[in-house]
Amino acid sequence: MLLSPAVAAQQDVNDSLLTSLQSHIKRDTARVNLLNRIARIYFTKDATLAARYGEEALLISDSLKYTNGRIWALRNLALVENTKGHLDQQMQLTLSALKLAETIGEPYMLGVLNNDVGNIFTELNSPRDALTYLKISLAIKLKRNEKTEIGKTLNNIGSAYIALKMHDSAMYFLQKAEKIKLELNDQRGLAYTYENMGIISMVQQNYNDALRYHLLSAAYYKEADNLPGVVKANLNLAEVQTMLGDLKGADKNLDNAKALNDKLGNVKNEMIYYKIRYELDSARKDYVAAFNHFKEYSNRNIDYFNAEKGRQISRSEERYESEKKQRENIVLKKEQHTHLATIQQQRVLVLSAAALFLALLLITVMVYRLYKRQQELYLELNNKNREVSMQNRIILEQNATLENLNQVKDKIFSVISHDLRSPLAILEGLLFLLKDEKIDANQFRLYTDELWRDVKNTAYMMDNMLQWASNQMKGIGVKADDFDVTLLLSREFDLLQTLARQKEVKLSHELNKSMMVYADPDMIRLVLRNLINNAIKFTPAGGEVMITAQCNKETAEITVKDNGTGIPLENQHRIFSNIYYSTTGTQNEKGCGLGLHLSKDFVERNHGQIWFNSMPGSGSSFSFTLPVSEDHEINPRAYTVVVQDHPLNGVSVLRR
Structure with missing residues (x-):
């Protein structure tokens, strides 16, 4: 009786679909469509159940060679990976679905999947790449006048502009999205829009507006039974309440967020939780707890930074390999054109010589001279080929050397960014508390032994790293x-x-x-x-x-x-x-x-x-x-x- 009409109606739809699925046991396209619809509804409520339905839909679609079913199954499995914070797996599944959609040219699928790829790029901190896909999606949806989908993409464009710190542009697209969603009574979509508006208000330090938007977002996420959304809403509310001095409310929302996120296992949300918990403890002047939570946040932030760095290196390597192949193809084409021109020229010379030989016997001398010249050209060409081969070997050796040096550089950067930053981050946190007189000297001494050991271990570690790097780059003589x-x-x-x-x-x-x-x-x-x-x-x-x-x-x-x-x-x-x-x-x-x-x-x-x-x-x-x-x-x-x-x-x- 306490459920709103929208939630009750959604529950009836879920029950109806599950009943239809149980009665339809034949492994055909109709069952695939039912499985995909149910997986789409459940991915925010029960990711494990949604994954099971998506995998069954994909298996049946493969056996039937049913492309539409395979596309939506891949998309649903990608959404499940998003709830876990596995953005790389989500991107691979979504791009696979997009390639299949491009082969059949179905515009609705292309609009949805381009929108999904844009969202993933935004979460991967590549908003400019995100805008490319989102604008393609918006153009497709505007052409089809799909208002619900237009509202989603306008909201996602706003998210990309938030990542670019262009808050006026972000608010412009978010307000357009809000207008459409209010007209359609799209409560599920309004949750995302108000969340983004709350984020902008937080950045602009309009905390009362931020609180209002995040309360609306939390209510809509909860009504839609969207667990990942509820976790984000609780974290956002806790941060705003901390800024406004409502420490009890912030503590309650943080506890709710952690309890739900423990089920989801989202690493990024866990990192954000410890960051806000650290801020809340500082506001309470519980500096020992603040220090411990700051350490937890710092460790997770470093791991997240390394994961981001790994993804950027991977994308850079792929781009480099692609550009390298393009350059090699251009060189090969030029060489091919040169060889074809040389062969064509030789053919003309031979035909001309034969015609002249038949016409005049005296041309024989000229043909002989041309033949000798041709032999000289062949000899020069062979010499050039040998020089090119030698240069290629030199280039390959240089590439191998550069690759080894690049591995040394990557290892050094990895150690510096992870193992050296961690003790420095802890030391920075303690010195910050000591500097602002939020911790006295006696409390600081409690951590000196641990800090001394960490610094000494780091010094040993840097010794090893420098010896290894020197050994790799220039060798060490005994x-x-x-x-x-x-x-x-x-x-x-x-x-x-x-x-x-x-x-x-x-x-x-x-x-x-x-x-x-x-x-x-x-x-x-x-x-x-x-x-x-x-x-x-x-x-x-x-x-x-x-x-x-x-x-x-x-x-x-x-x-x-x-x-x-x-x-x-x-x-x-x-x-x-x-x-x-x-x-x-x-x-x-x-x-x-x-x-x-x-x-x-x-x-x-x-x-x-x-x-x-x-x-x-x-x-x-x-x-x-x-x-x-x-x-x-x-x-x-x-x-x-x-x-x-x-x-x-x-x-x-x-x-x-």
């Missing part, structure tokens, strides 16, 4: 020399001991005598640092990391062993491969996936071997060998072992 591994370890031990102490991990070694090897000391220092740092990273509090060594006449073997989390069996084959494999540590420490790969390269460059043994849940041990110095037995070094209590926590430290 500067081998005789040195003492025990002395080298002792110089690195204090800093690594500090890292271990912060995690409450016991770090010790049994290298109590000189061990002379012949290798590059800088490379081996990086190998030791990476192996020990990795062991600390994946060992929980209370665990232990032990460094041991043994030596024979030819090689020295060093082992770093821990009793930490171990490496999953399914990932062990990736440890030393060319695939850059990285996971977070027991306290969410991050890496760039280059340390072990670089360590393997450096050990092998110094004529050693590296291997590991690991059992999930029981820890790991990494070992490597190095050639022993020729004077290892001649000049042994002795060390005095001093056991000293650390003044902070009483941990015993070995100094040599």
Whole structure:
């Protein structure tokens, strides 16, 4: 009884269609049309159910070769992907449907699908590409005078102009869309239009107008049972209410949005939720909660940024390959025209020579000379061909070099944009709170250990990245020399001991005598640092990391062993491969996936071997060998072992 007439009527339609589907079991075009209609209605209510109907419609359409059914099934499956935030999958399905619609030339389908492609480009932050498809869609719909569809496209053009920050143009198209939808009583469509108007009012800081528009949008989304729309409306309302000081209302809408989005699994909405939650906590002056929510938002924002960057790189690569093929085709056509002209010229010369030979015997000399000239031309052409082939080989080698450098650049950008930005973003947030006196120095000190560890891990990570980049771009020469591994370890031990102490991990070694090897000391220092740092990273509090060594006449073997989390069996084959494999540590420490790969390269460059043994849940041990110095037995070094209590926590430290 509480349902509005529109909702009750829609429910009757749904029940009628489901009843018709249950009674119509024959796998024909009529069943396909029923399945597509039901999937279109349910994609905003129950995405899983809509996907099931869409997949059945697609399967039957393929078996019947029913193009119209296949187009609408692909479109419905694309809409389901949109509710999950999977824009790339939605774009692939929609473009497949659009190509099929172009083959049959059905104008209504072309108008709808061009509109869908424009929407996707807007959500992918490519509004100029979006306007190209949206204007094609609008022209088709205006020609057919389809007012409902015209209203949808006008609304979507407004969305594209919002993305371009052309708010006056956006409001112009949105008001035209509102007028049409009010005339048609299109409540479902008005929800999208009022949402966009609310967004513009927010940007212009007209918060009362924004609140009014978002309340209208929320009511229409709820009445249409559009779950993704209700989530967006709740998030928009929460942000406006935060700005207006209605903190209880904002909190309630945020809770509603999160509960619904947990069912949908939309990553972008989850990122927006933590952003608004951070703003709400700041308004409440709950700065600890604000900091934690800011961290969650920052992590998701970085992941979303990397996904966007990946999509842009993919599109750039496709555009580059297309332009490259076009250039190659132009070159091939020019060469073909040149060869055809040469062949035609040769034919004319031969025919002329034959005619002259029959006419006058004296022309024989001229023909002979022409023949000789032809042979010279062929020789020159062959020489030119060899030069072109050689240039092509040079170009291919240069392309391979450029491709390797491009991979190095992409890896560096990926590490800088993700792993370096994350600790800096957290540090920025804390300094912002400290600067504005929203957090005192005592509270700030609670986070200093975590920040110090993050910064130190980032420094190690940048070391690995720079070494790897230098190795990839210009190569690193091995500067081998005789040195003492025990002395080298002792110089690195204090800093690594500090890292271990912060995690409450016991770090010790049994290298109590000189061990002379012949290798590059800088490379081996990086190998030791990476192996020990990795062991600390994946060992929980209370665990232990032990460094041991043994030596024979030819090689020295060093082992770093821990009793930490171990490496999953399914990932062990990736440890030393060319695939850059990285996971977070027991306290969410991050890496760039280059340390072990670089360590393997450096050990092998110094004529050693590296291997590991690991059992999930029981820890790991990494070992490597190095050639022993020729004077290892001649000049042994002795060390005095001093056991000293650390003044902070009483941990015993070995100094040599």
